Amino acid sequence: MIAYVCKYTPVEIIKAFGEDVFCIEPEISSYENAEKLLHPNMCSFAKAIVEYVLQSGIKNLVLTNCCDSIKRVYDVLKDKMEFIEIIDLPRENTPEACQFFYCQLETFKSKLSKRLNREFDEEVFRSQVNKLIAQNKHSSFDISIMGARAKKELIEFVCSSAGGRVLNLTCSGERFCQDDVKFDGSLESYAKVLLSFPPCMRMNIKRKFIEENFFKGIIYNTIKFCDFYSFEYARIKEKSNVLKIETDFSQNANEQVRTRVEAFVEKTLQKATTSKSISNKKYFAGIDSGSTSTNAVVIDSSKNILGYCTVKTGFDVVSSAKLALSKACSMAGINEDDISFITSTGYGRISIPFSNMQVTEITCHAKGAHALFPSARTIIDIGGQDSKVIKIDEDSNVLDFVMNDKCSAGTGRFIEYMARVLELELEDFSRCSNFSEDLTISSMCTVFAESEVISLIAQGKRREDIVRAINKVVAIKAISLINRVKGEKDFVMTGGVAKNKGVVLELERKLDSRLLIPFDPQIVGALGAALVGLESG
Amino acid sequence: MNYLNIYSTVINNFLKKNKNAYNLLKLGIFIGKNYVKFFPDKRLPKSLRYLHQIAFSWTYKGMTSKRCVWVNLFAPAEILLAFNLDPIFVEAISAFLSGLELEDELILRAESFGISESFCSFHKAFIGAVLSDLLKKPKFLVATSSICDANLNTFRFISENLKIPFFFLDVPREYSEEAKDYLKLQLKELISFVEKETGAKLDLHKLSRIIQIENQVRGQMKKCLELLGKKQIPTTLTFEMFMLYTSHTFIGKEETLRFYKMLVEDLRNAKARDKKGVFFIHTLPMFEENFKNLFNFNKDLTIIGMDLNYDFLEELPTDDPIEALSIKLLKNPYNSDFEKRIEHIKKLISLTSPDAVIQVCQMGCKQSIGCSMLFKEEFKKLDIPFTFIDVDCVNKKNNNHGQIKTRLEAFFESIK
Numbered sequence: 037m038i039a040y041v042c043k044y045t046p047v048e049i050i051k052a053f054g055e056d057v058f059c060i061e062p063e064i065s066s067y068e069n070a071e072k073l074l075h076p077n078m079c080s081f082a083k084a085i086v087e088y089v090l091q092s093g094i095k096n097l098v099l100t101n102c103c104d105s106i107k108r109v110y111d112v113l114k115d116k117m118e119f120i121e122i123i124d125l126p127r128e129n130t131p132e133a134c135q136f137f138y139c140q141l142e143t144f145k146s147k148l149s150k151r152l153n154r155e156f157d158e159e160v161f162r163s164q165v166n167k168l169i170a171q172n173k174h175s176s177f178d179i180s181i182m183g184a185r186a187k188k189e190l191i192e193f194v195c196s197s198a199g200g201r202v203l204n205l206t207c208s209g210e211r212f213c214q215d216d217v218k219f220d221g222s223l224e225s226y227a228k229v230l231l232s233f234p235p236c237m238r239m240n241i242k243r244k245f246i247e248e249n250f251f252k253g254i255i256y257n258t259i260k261f262c263d264f265y266s267f268e269y270a271r272i273k274e275k276s277n278v279l280k281i282e283t284d285f286s287q288n289a290n291e292q293v294r295t296r297v298e299a300f301v302e303k304t305l306q307k308a309t310t311s312k313s314i315s316n317k318k319y320f321a322g323i324d325s326g327s328t329s330t331n332a333v334v335i336d337s338s339k340n341i342l343g344y345c346t347v348k349t350g351f352d353v354v355s356s357a358k359l360a361l362s363k364a365c366s367m368a369g370i371n372e373d374d375i376s377f378i379t380s381t382g383y384g385r386i387s388i389p390f391s392n393m394q395v396t397e398i399t400c401h402a403k404g405a406h407a408l409f410p411s412a413r414t415i416i417d418i419g420g421q422d423s424k425v426i427k428i429d430e431d432s433n434v435l436d437f438v439m440n441d442k443c444s445a446g447t448g449r450f451i452e453y454m455a456r457v458l459e460l461e462l463e464d465f466s467r468c469s470n471f472s473e474d475l476t477i478s479s480m481c482t483v484f485a486e487s488e489v490i491s492l493i494a495q496g497k498r499r500e501d502i503v504r505a506i507n508k509v510v511a512i513k514a515i516s517l518i519n520r521v522k523g524e525k526d527f528v529m530t531g532g533v534a535k536n537k538g539v540v541l542e543l544e545r546k547l548d549s550r551l552l553i554p555f556d557p558q559i560v561g562a563l564g565a566a567l568v569g570l571e572s573g
Numbered sequence: 574m575n576y577l578n579i580y581s582t583v584i585n586n587f588l589k590k591n592k593n594a595y596n597l598l599k600l601g602i603f604i605g606k607n608y609v610k611f612f613p614d615k616r617l618p619k620s621l622r623y624l625h626q627i628a629f630s631w632t633y634k635g636m637t638s639k640r641c642v643w644v645n646l647f648a649p650a651e652i653l654l655a656f657n658l659d660p661i662f663v664e665a666i667s668a669f670l671s672g673l674e675l676e677d678e679l680i681l682r683a684e685s686f687g688i689s690e691s692f693c694s695f696h697k698a699f700i701g702a703v704l705s706d707l708l709k710k711p712k713f714l715v716a717t718s719s720i721c722d723a724n725l726n727t728f729r730f731i732s733e734n735l736k737i738p739f740f741f742l743d744v745p746r747e748y749s750e751e752a753k754d755y756l757k758l759q760l761k762e763l764i765s766f767v768e769k770e771t772g773a774k775l776d777l778h779k780l781s782r783i784i785q786i787e788n789q790v791r792g793q794m795k796k797c798l799e800l801l802g803k804k805q806i807p808t809t810l811t812f813e814m815f816m817l818y819t820s821h822t823f824i825g826k827e828e829t830l831r832f833y834k835m836l837v838e839d840l841r842n843a844k845a846r847d848k849k850g851v852f853f854i855h856t857l858p859m860f861e862e863n864f865k866n867l868f869n870f871n872k873d874l875t876i877i878g879m880d881l882n883y884d885f886l887e888e889l890p891t892d893d894p895i896e897a898l899s900i901k902l903l904k905n906p907y908n909s910d911f912e913k914r915i916e917h918i919k920k921l922i923s924l925t926s927p928d929a930v931i932q933v934c935q936m937g938c939k940q941s942i943g944c945s946m947l948f949k950e951e952f953k954k955l956d957i958p959f960t961f962i963d964v965d966c967v968n969k970k971n972n973n974h975g976q977i978k979t980r981l982e983a984f985f986e987s988i989k
């Protein structure tokens with residue numbers, strides 16, 4: 037059994053020797069062994085391979101010199117394998133490059149034959165390569181995943197959300213030829229076949245599939261410390277049908293990524309998931325199960341808000357949802373049984389068993405904000421753990437949206453943390469007068485920002501000024517999200533941080549526009565969910 | 574506030590307001606170039622004063638001349654020199670801009686454009702400068718795939734953005750006859766490309782003359798290596814970095830040969846080494862405060878050298894320059910696997926017998942940081958004190974000075 041990593045690996049040669057071969061899909065929970073061998077700042081995929089190989093006792097490995105990280109993977113695993121090869125893969129597909137690659141394949145073939153001590157079966161080889169050529173994947177896909185290598189689990193998730201119409205064009209995605217190539221059974225022509233695969237970014241070859249843009253939606257995956265793909269993303273980010281996500285190989289695709297992918301697929305394919313049937317009663321509830329708080333809103337069929345409530349999300353998502361709902365119902369003066377349709381949204385939406393429908397918070401925020409402020413075109417939602425900006429049209433359709441990546445910079449959590457460092461209450465962040473000096477905190481990272489705050493304290497700077505500097509960091513982070521969707525007036529601000537006048541003020545200053553703030557900025561998602569429920573009936 | 578601070582504040586303000594600061598930058602380098610010529614640093618030996626001058630004047634040319642070409646450190650600049658072009662390498666420009674305290678604004682610009690935070694800051698500052706119109710458009714770009722992935726990314730991006738012709742050399746990772754054939758064909762194409770872009774014909778004789786000089790330079794380099802172990806001259810991190818000009822892009826220049834001859838002379842006349850000598854792997858953080866304090870004209874420590882300044886020491890055939898260049902590119906020990914790299918470094922170490930070795934882990938540089946743990950093992954076997962330190966050589970904001978100080982001090986305490 038031989039393991040490989042890169043799609044350009046001459047798998048068909050290995051099979052022609054009658055040997056089993058498989059592509060490593062690293063499933064790991066920590067980098068314990070890998071970080072003994074590789075610097076922590078290496079890309080998570082490279083570390084995951086090392087970890088996986090060591091943990092699962094793989095003894096035969098074939099790599100290509102695909103990137104700096106993989107070259108180092110070869111170096112650190114070299115003495116730990118029974119058989120390890122790194123194939124010199126050219127970066128061009130010119131005739132000279134094909135000729136060079138052919139020589140590499142020839143060398144590989146003879147090394148393998150020595151190692152396995154078996155005959156090379158020409159017949160098998162021919163039929164394997166012909167099978168490869170027969171695959172044409174171009175048309176009939178709505179959504180494509182591109183960019184850096186993605187975990188299998190993520191690909192499967194996207195496939196299931198989009199009903200299977202997904203093409204994997206990531207760094208080492210599916211193996212197929214993008215041009216017509218002739219195969220005459222020789223290794224020379226096999227080299228040409230391999231080099232006609234849709235190129236990854238390490239190749240100096242035009243990526244036609246991205247230029248032509250024939251997919252309805254592109255999910256663009258990036259990995260920290262894999263820099264290739266940020267260049268392409270920078271180029272295509274203006275396109276309206278692109279969603280950027282950042283993943284790594286250490287954990288399961290987090291909820292945030294799932295939400296964004298689902299919302300994107302919803303937007304692209306215009307669909308929502310209905311699970312239970314609807315009865316004819318006239319009250320509708322929306323539950324927004326967020327990571328820090330759970331909100332519920334009850335409306336009637338004329339869209340009047342009858343009751344609402346916010347509770348902290350405890351360990352048990354379901355009971356927090358129940359509690360919020362029952363409190364909202366009692367405020368509305370109705371029984372829970374009177375509710376005809378419950379829509380859930382937020383991180384925990386799929387875990388609420390009594391909801392009739394699940395919709396992402398992107399769609400719900402759009403609906404909710406539009407209902408409160410019909411002039412709203414951009415929604416800035418800054419919650420406890422994440423922030424997002426959603427751009428909508430006059431009918432509350434989502435035109436575009438972005439979310440912050442993993443880290444907590446610029447969210448409620450960030451402010452809370454800084455409040456602790458400053459030994460202040462959260463309310464103090466809203467008191468925004470009396471500034472004497474315009475201080476700046478330059479780092480967006482919570483950890484670095486903390487040390488900057490500490491040094492400002494040590495320099496004897498005034499607390500009010502430090503607070504303002506922190507509020508400015510949050511505002512700047514939000515502005516960068518707003519810029520990414522090209523946000524337009526009117527701006528609505530939702531989420532817990534909307535209660536912080538300091539941040540609101542800084543944002544208004546930077547946007548040079550007033551922000552519309554709902555009477556309770558935290559319930560907008562739940563309100564939207566209730567409205568989606570009402571409209572779907 | 575000194576003049577440099579005022580100058581960089583003005584340029585930074587220009588950048589923030591999206592105003593074109595090219596002329597201001599040009600003026601600054603012009604003044605700098607003349608300053609080092611007429612007011613050289615008296616603490617430096619003659620050779621390094623000369624190096625200061627030539628590095629400044631090459632930078633000035635590379636950034637202002639009509640014939641400038643942007644290259645990566647490993648690009649075969651010999652061909653460009655043979656066409657009388659003015660090459661300049663990415664790292665030189667960004668180190669320069671960082672010296673002028675401009676990197677923060679430039680990196681921000683690159684990142685807000687979408688370039689990832691983890692990308693090497695040498696390249697990012699450069700991209701930021703390009704996006705800010707801070708640099709004069711070059712005639713064209715030449716880069717190789719050797720050693721570092723960032724090159725293809727940066728140059729392709731610039732070529733697409735500024736619509737500048739770009740020639741990319743795909744350098745295989747191992748030396749072999751096929752690899753050499755593949756590369757030689759590409760080098761020939763590169764020559765036709767340059768001929769087309771300049772309208773001039775290559776003078777092969779001139780190119781082989783350049784290779785001859787290069788061979789002589791390497792002869793002098795070897796003499797330096799032998800002396801570096803025994804002698805010490807007053808130097809700074811900056812000068813070790815300036816040597817990247819003479820060991821790479823400009824290695825075929827007469828001035829380079831003159832510099833190394835002077836350096837050999839200075840070393841011969843220098844006093845015997847009594848300070849602790851440190852050998853650097855990969856690069857040098859010449860703007861980082863702790864490193865500056867520890868190494869620049871220090872009374873206890875001296876910089877012996879940096880491996881990248883001695884990455885290729887073989888003699889090249891002068892009768893066939895294309896063959897020579899392809900050998901040089903393919904046999905560079907850093908282009909292949911770790912084994913070749915460590916073998917080469919061991920040779921340098923045994924020539925210079927340093928008291929300690931430091932690998933500078935430049936933020937974002939996977940090709941080098943990926944070797945850290947392997948280096949550690951190897952140096953343990955050799956019983957030479959070794960450490961690797963994460964430092965950003967361009968983006969000062971990325972460095973935690975307190976932590977670096979502790980790490981460096983603890984390291985030197987342990988080898989006392």
Ligand code: SF4
Pocket residue numbers: 079081082102103104105106184185207259261262263264
């Ligand atoms: S993710 Fe990037 S750095 Fe990692 S293996 Fe793929 S191309 Fe290389």
